[in-house]
Amino acid sequence: MNGKNLRMPARRLATVATATALAAGPAVLAAAGPAYATGDEGRASAVVLRTGLDVSLLNKTVNVPLAVSLNEVQAPESAEKSTLTAQLNGVDGGKPFSVLSAEVASSKATVADGKAEGYTNLAHAKVHVPGLPLLSLIEVGQVTSKATCEAGKTPTASSNLLGDVTVLGKKVTLTAGGTTKVEVPGVGDVRLDYSKTETASRTAAATALELKISVNPLKLNVADVQGTLTLAEATCETPDAPAQEADPSTGPSTAPGTGSAGDVKPQGESADDGLAETGGSSMTPYIAGGAVALLVVGGGAVALTRRTRG
Known part of the structure; x- marks a missing residue:
């Protein structure tokens, strides 16, 4: 009788172990499968030149909005452009008017592998506005802007300026994050903001130069130009992290001898266990x-x- 009584606990434990393994089976399979992540895939944009100007001709009898963008690209789908000139028609006696010309004018926007990035590069560029065909509104040596948003990291934004900057024929010294005002009697005035950057938890934006313009040469009202002009802008929005597959080795195990509850102890272990x-x-x-x-x-x-x- 004593022998039978001693063997009964082992049988009961074997039954419990079998039931536990059957119950745990589906959970183990589920844990070993891949985990998929869905959501926002991120965004990026870049533009070399953008204008929002109002041009009044012949004592404001003709109003022409000057809305021009050069090399403006957007992603999720990667894009890149490198057009070197921007022209406007209908403001110079019917002839094409060159707003911007440059030796390098490129923009790129990409979203891939959990990373969104916008980048703009502008070098040896001249910007003109109607009424000043011979005098450049602004000339720059080189400006770049970059915005990077990567999953799991803090977004970053930066702008760099190399070489001289000339506004309405005057060389100026710019301070990052500051405003510089240039006034030319009989021509007009320009306010410049250099290296404007903004970052948040999931977004970033960088603008190399933003100009607020008020130009009316000699107050003749031949061409009165008012508005804003942006050079080298880049933005981004952080994509969701790429999907990760679960590691099967980290899931629960039902292999013998792992010490999980309900396992039958192999022979040779201490009786009290x-x-x-x-x-x-x-x-x-x-x-x-x-x-x-x-x-x-x-x-x-x-x-x-x-x-x-x-």
Whole structure:
């Protein structure tokens, strides 16, 4: 009887272990499968030149909006442009009017592998406005802007200026993040903001130069130009992190000997580990052995008494 009682806990544990493995099976398969992430894939943009000007001709009898953009690109789909001139028609006696000319004028926007980036490069550029065909509104050596938004990282934005900057024929010194005002009597005035950058938790933007223009040469009202002009702008928005596949080695395991609840202990382990959950004790083998010895001694005594009586 004692032998049967000692073996019952092992059978019960085996049953519990089998039920636990069957219950855990679907959970293990689910944990080993790939995890997919969906959401915003990110955005980026870049533009070399953008104007928002109002041009009044012949004492404001003719109003012409000067809305021009050069090499404006946007992503998710990668894009790149490098047109070197921007022209406007209908403001110079019917002839094409050159707003911008440059040796280098490129813009690029990309979104790939959890990273969105906009980049603009403008070098040896001259900008003209109607009414000043011979005098450049602004001339720059080189300006660049870059905005980078990468999943898991803080967005960054920067603008750089190399070489001289000339506004209405005057060389000027610009301060990053500051405003410079240039006034030319009889011509007009220009306010410049250099290296304007903005960053947030998921977005970034950089503008190399932003000009606020008020030009009316000699107050003749032949061409009165008012508005804003932007050079070298880049923006981005952070995409979601790329999808990651779950590592099967990190999921729950039902392999024998891993020590999970309900596992059957292999032979050779200490008795107290295997019987702890059934209410048994580490003294059980000794008690059982003692009981067997008492039975043997008792049986011998009975036999001796019978012989004596006979």
